[in-house]
Amino acid sequence: MADMTKPAKKASPVKNGYLILYNAISATLWLTVLGRVIGANAMRGHQYAYPAAGEFCKWTQTLAGMEVLHSLLGIVRAPLFTTFMQVFSRYAIVWGITDQFPSLTTSPAYSSMLVAWATTEVIRYSYFALTLSGWQPKALHWLRYHAFFVLYPLGISSEAWLIWRAVGPARDAGMELYSWVLLGYVVLVYPPSAYILYTHMMTQRRKVMKVLKAQNEKATQ
Template identity: 75%
Template sequence: MSSNTHKSARPASPAKTGYLILYNAASAALWLTVMVRTLSAVAAEGHEAVFSTTGEFCKWTQTLAGMEVLHSLFGIVRAPFFTTFMQVFSRYAIVWGITDLFPGVARSPFYASMLLAWSTTEVIRYSYFALTLSGRQPAALHWLRYHAFFVLYPVGISSEAWLIWRAVEPARHQVHPWYSTALFLYVALVYPPSAYILYTHMMSQRRKVLKAAKAQNQKATQ
């Protein structure tokens, strides 16, 4: 799940803009690598090979996204701290608390579908921000940014939930019964409302952007 907005609250300094362009461009490249590795593994050996070829790289790529919590906290970007934190925490829970501890769970098609949903979302998102900050905004990328999530979010969210659910039993034996209970409560009680908040936040962002674009077009034709 992902829902950050990288617009600054006030005109950004050249140094700040340059940093954000570099961060977003590097992140887009890293997630593109995750996508290519995932697709290559599936094509060559099947979904069972995705974790062994891509899991470690994806874990550290996602860990880097923790910077976005700091960006929001310190006002570097105008992204809501709570939704940013939820997005990052939910993915940290997957890459550190599920697949890193129980790699057997990741040898499923749902791990591959999750990585493809994540990587596609992030390539679009980071590329969009990097180009927008650079003064360019391709129409196709703008459309993907505010429409592709209709498909990508449900795929990613359902895949994540399945992996957490499948980790409940191995957690009981390999870690501690309390950890198993925590995973069960997380996927049953915490995950659904969190996913809803993130999804509706993206819907709200889409409405704002489309409304602003419509108003700008109307003004241009007057």
């Protein structure tokens, strides 16, 4: 995922405080989603993931729309297009798929998607909240730039499966045009979008690793 909450420059105390609060609240909300999904799967089965976390996740993800505004206003150093693309893809899932066709949420793919989303966001938001507070745990830093290797493919494949499976229910409901939109989205739009987001994160990782390598080399001199 893009670095949507990384400050562009040395932030003012007000801006810094706002970003710390925003990231801390978002991390807590996603941790709640993760706990609810894992609890539902462990105690009752994946069929109960949506009743346990679906609505809460929908509104938690809706809050992330603030990140487009953050990028647009220059509050954070994040590319607007990449930020919008990621937020829009999530909106398409929570509002256009699972909210419209809740029967799809009984599949294991829905639970795996939420686990991937929530884990990624807990790491990301916690990382930024602590970094902005002047503290950067090494373990969290490592997770921020390595966990996506597993979490991204898991989340993206789960999302694509749900969109694909929504084509049939949309046609059955008489939403013929919508079914073609979904089909076109998962076949034509999703692959390049996923590639752009994944390679963006790879680029971010290379930059961070390069800085760390330079710092380590300087420290050993």
